[in-house]
Amino acid sequence: NAGVTQTPKFRVLKTGQSMTLLCAQDMNHEYMYWYRQDPGMGLRLIHYSVGEGTTAKGEVPDGYNVSRLKKQNFLLGLESAAPSQTSVYFCASSSTGSPRRHFGDGTRLSIL
């Protein structure tokens, strides 16, 4: 029972490079989310999706883009990486009407 799977688990980028973080869930959840976690700041919502083909901005969306072409997948893109985007990124999903988030194990991203 995989739940929420994130790839890659670790990545190091140089400033200005681009990359895509992948998230897949097998629970048939409608809602999916991308968060970043920084020391002392908890989890902050970057973007979220309420269904296939939909996306919306969260609390800290600048510098990121997302796509939800399939219900089970939610992609997070960094167009031009900056050192301020060094963080641990978590994908999560939830079922309709439930506040409970099911999290992946995170992607640790360092921007040099």
Next chain:
Amino acid sequence: TQLLEQSPQFLSIQEGENLTVYCNSSSVFSSLQWYRQEPGEGPVLLVTVVTGGEVKKLKRLTFQFGDARKDSSLHITAAQPGDTGLYLCAASGSARQLTFGSGTQLTVLP
């Protein structure tokens, strides 16, 4: 956006001691969740409380929701090294919006 304050930020105790972690806000919540996160993993839900004054117990963990639904506490009795982790509270104003506190890093020393 609701602001959630957790205290203490760090807590280091000996095995067998009791502890309480707090989560406070000036806003009223429709529900509140507690998560535990271990190193290298994502947060995992421990409990959801929805009714003011509600108390829930999960083995040695006791969760309380304030009467006014603005605050919550997590009490651990006879802490064990396996309780070590980051404890996060998260408040919900709607099914989609969930605001997380900054967390309490608990270390239980054997």
